[in-house]
Each structure stands twice: as C-alpha cells, then as structure tokens.
Amino acid sequence: MNETSDDSLLRFASDAAKWAAVLARDAAADDAFVYAVRTTGIYCRPTCPSRRPRRENAEFHADAAAAEGAGYRPCQRCRPQAASLTQRHAQRVARACRLIEHGEALPSLDELARVAGLSRFHFHRVFKSVTGLTPRAYAAACRADRVRQVLTQQETVTDAIYEAGFNSSGRFYAGAERMLGMTPKRYREGGKGMEIQFALGECSLGTILVATSEKGICAISLGSDPERLLQAFQEQFANAHLIPGGKRFDAWVAKVVAFVEAPGVGLSLPLDIRGTAFQQRVWQALTEIPVGSTISYAALAARIGSPKAVRAVARACASNPLALAIPCHRVVRSDGALSGYRWGVERKRTLLEREAAEAGGARRAGEDE
Helix, strand or coil, X not given: CCCCHHHHHXXXXXXXXXXXXXXXXXXXXXXXXXXXXXXXXXXXXXXXXXXXXXXXXXXXXXXXHHHHHCCCEECCCCCCCCCCHHHHHHXXXXXXXXXXXXXXXXXXXXXXXXXXXXXXXXXXXXHHHHHXXXXXXXXXXXXXXXXXXXXXCCCCHHHHHHHCCCCCHHHHHHHHHHHHCCCHXXXXXXXXXXXXXXXXXXXXXXXXXXXXXCCCEEEEEEECCHHHXXXXXXXXXXXXXXXXXXXXXXHHHHHXXXXXXXXXXXXXXXXXXXXXXXXXXXXXXXXXXXXXXXXXXXXXXXXXXXXXXXXXXXXXXXXXXXCCXXXXXXXXXXXXXXXXXXXXXXXXXXXXXXXHHHHHHHHHHHHHC
C-alpha cells in the first residue's frame, strides 16, 4: 500500500538525494534512511524539525540500528528509533481494514476512526492515502470479494447473498453485475452461458489473442506460444461458450493488430473492462498517458489522488487484461528503468521505443508545417 522499498532505495540511492530529502524534510524518506550529525553524536529522521547541520558534518545510515552501531544516540525530538508516521498510519489503517473485512455490516466512519485513534476527517484522508480507496469503497471491494467466494460455495444465489452480508436481495442485485462483470448465476457457473468470441493472430510482437464479449473486447494477450495463450484464456473463462471468431471478427483482430503496430492511430473499438473500483481508476489514468510518454508508479499513484498507494498501483498494472488498450507498458520505475511487464520486458522495451519514434516523427511533421 505504501511506496515499495525498492522504489525508496532507488529514489534515495545517492548521498546527494538523501541530503536533498533532509533539506526538504521529505516524509517519503523517513522509512528509507536516517542521518547522523558528527558534531553532536545524534541521529535523526529526515523530517526532524531540528536545525539542519552543515553538510560536511552529516552522514547517512540505513536505519536506527546502523546509526546506533556507529555510536550515535537517537534524537529526542523526532525519535527515529520508533515507528515513523507513515508506519503508524499504516498500522492504524490496517486495524480499520480488519474491522471492515470481518464485520457483518460496514462500520460507521466514526467507529473506524475511533479504532484507528484519529479524528473522523483525518482518518478518512489517511485511509484513502494509504489504501487508494475511501473506507466505503474498500468495504464494497471486500464485499465483492466475499460475494465471488460464497457464490461458488453456497447451494443457491439467495444463500450466497445473505452469507456475503447483504440484508436484502434487492441491494445485491442492484450492484451485482458491476461487482462480478456478469450476472450472479453466470458467475456461479464459471461464466456458463456467456458467449465469447476469440481469435489468434500474429503481429510484430509475436502471437496475439483477442477476445470479445457481448459488451466489447474483454482480453488482449501477447506471447510467443499460441497454445499457452489459448490455455490461459480458456482457464480464465472455464465455463463460458468460447467461439472461434469468423470473418466479421477478423476485422476486429485486424484493427487491434494495426493498433499494436501504430498506437498513435488509437483503438476505436468498445472495451469490456472488468475490475475493482481501484483498478478502474488506475486503468483510466493509464489511458490518459500520451503515446511516447512514460510515468513512474509513484507519479501514477499521485495522479489518481493516492500518492502512498504505489504498491497497489503496481498490482493494478500487473493485472491489466487488455494489452496496449490499457497502456500499462508506459509505467516505469522512478529512475526510468523498465520494470516487470505481464507480456515480457522486451515487448515493453519495443513498444516504448516504437511509440517514442512515432511521437517524435509526429512532432517533426508538425514543426515542418
């Protein structure tokens, strides 16, 4: 839920970056390192309110234990040996999350704030910052997960409704299709009765699989082995009626392949995007990144209003079912390095190089005019 340790280490890898964080009292650095002052023998958090030492008197240590091992004493103002504010917030939010997850009904905001030991307003802000969701949206996501689980365990949909904590079937059915991406009955039967057309094709990135439901494209996958792509797709929709696409569907596949080869042309086809509320926010933000541009996971988290939800943002990118249509390949690490990609890092590199060249060509054409 917070910035990953790898991102923190990369961001504050150099002494120059650490010193800049100390001068700025950057809260993101509090879990990355401590700084010690040779003239006083004391070590502090980067956010310590005390007066800053001269640069030549400061040195950096990975954590409190390392600083104390070097002979330094903890500052009495910022108490660097104790949990940081970020850590304390995460612990408080975790307590509230457990109450939401195990409660029969959604606890009130006042009750959650009391458990977290924060004011009502402050708790709401901290909870959204840590998880990327409001308490109500988090509860809805938990309930949706519970619904998915109990639908496959209970004998009837009605039993599942009450087991999941809904007080009435009306409230459940009002949001069921949004939660599940299909009717409860179909979900319980593993997508039985759904008709999904699919086709395999070839493009410059290897084999591509395109599938559509009655709502639009529900899967775009890339790979090197057609059989493995098809097997993963069949497992995803185990009980749906899978129909090899005909000539009409070939036109859709051709449009997707054309989009792979030239992303700047856009993809003017309907999409069937299924995900949690948080995933939808991340995926929507991804579609707004221009061709030829990249963004870090931390910047993407900030863009959706959840700057501390970097890890959750990375998970949402990794679970993207629509290659290129939702351009998760445009997200890179804070230092600009390529990170993992569901369809292979080399494909990610190729896509970014191709898009950069395409965007550069478009800019030069505009300048010539």
